[in-house]
Amino acid sequence: MKSSLVRRGGLLAAVVASVVLAGAAPASAAPGDGSAYGVKVNVTLLGQPAVNVGPLAAANTAGPTTSTVASANASGILTAGVITAEAKRDDDSGAVTAKATTADVGLPLLKAALGTVGVKTVEAVCTATQEGVKGSSTLADAKFGSIGAVDANPAPNTQIKVAIGLVNVATVVLNEQIQNKDGSLTVNALHVKLLGGVVGAIGSGDVVVSSATCGPAAPPMPLASGAGLWVGLGLLGAIALPVGTRILRNRRTA
Template identity: 85%
Template sequence: MKKSSLVRRGGLLAAVVASFVLAGAAPASAAPGDGSAYGVKVDVKLLGQQAVKAGPLAAASTAGPTTSTLASAAVPGVLTAGVIATEAKRDDNSGAVTAKATTANVGLPLLKAALGDVGIKTVEAVCTATQAGVKGSSTLADAKLGSVGTVDANPAANTQVKVAIAGINIATVILNEQIKNQDGSLTVNAIHVKLLGGVVGSLGSGDVIVSSATCGPAAPPMPLASGAGLWIGLGLLGAVAVPVGTRIYRRRSAQA
């Protein structure tokens, strides 16, 4: 009778341990980390012209497609670009998210009247999200902003270049723009041109973004109750159950 009772108790203990192990493995949120990227987005209203909207071009997302390419892009009077390549991927084991957008041979005829010829060989935005946090950066290879001259290849976050005609600011160019979103994600826009409508000499209003990447926050690591995590949980369960079995064996031996 004692043996049967002890065995039942041992089985109950093992079941309780299993429930706690698997319950503790459940992630805090069922939603995985997200990431996205695109090469070009235009939304402007130039003086005397209809609104111009384009993009996001060559969009990629962790939800798919995870990569995208475009041979070239052109918005007359606003922007020209060569090859665009983007990617957004998630590591389901670690929960890490990475996103990147690269746009080649960028021109901004939109700013020609104020700055002269604007050309950048490569415009790249990158972001990564891990359990340690979210970070991002931008790279502008061989960037020349007309009368402003050559700019840093790796500008500090949210570097601003004022664009003026006859001493009146008509636009702002933000390099390596980094926006912390309310959901904990980070958006990196390598170049963001903001037209300041409503001022004397204005070109118009709206935004032009070149190479954008958004990441995170990172998803929880792989749940214990799935895949390799389940084997870890079963190993812990076995480690706890061994003393119960040992105790039963010893009592039997003592009564033999």
């Protein structure tokens, strides 16, 4: 009789344990997300229709994780060669990496103000680990017309004022880094902001070249090993042992 009660207690404990483990797994498996793209244009030049392009070569940790576009051309605004982007997550650690690279970038949009603007490679990188979220940008062989060469690794949120005569018509932000409310970080390697609404403006809108967003990291806690295993076993011991003991006590009393 006693052995029968023990078996029943063990069966109940196994059922309880399976519910605990099943409920715990999804709650501890929500790693961070990441995304990236190469080019996005949303511009309206004076006297011309709006131009909307992209985001081109968009990638996301939810898929597709990699993307490539052979070239891009928004007439009078931007030209670009090969564009690649990737956004990947390590399911074991929850770490996220997002990167976008755009080759042979030209900005005829700024020619009237600066002359010829060109960058051999524009790259944005964002990484999220348990130590935090960080990003960086690289502009290889960047020449901004009358301004001259630009640092290949500009400081975050470096700004270049673009003027025609005495009127500022645009702002170029290099290595733009935006802290989002959800804890993620967006890195735009090159962001042109047209200042519409001012006398002498050439138009309004934005051009973004190479953008990456990631974080915060949120690692899963596998129940099959490591800390997750001990949590699961602890819950099993805390619930199953009292259940089995209570059944035996009630039987003895009866």
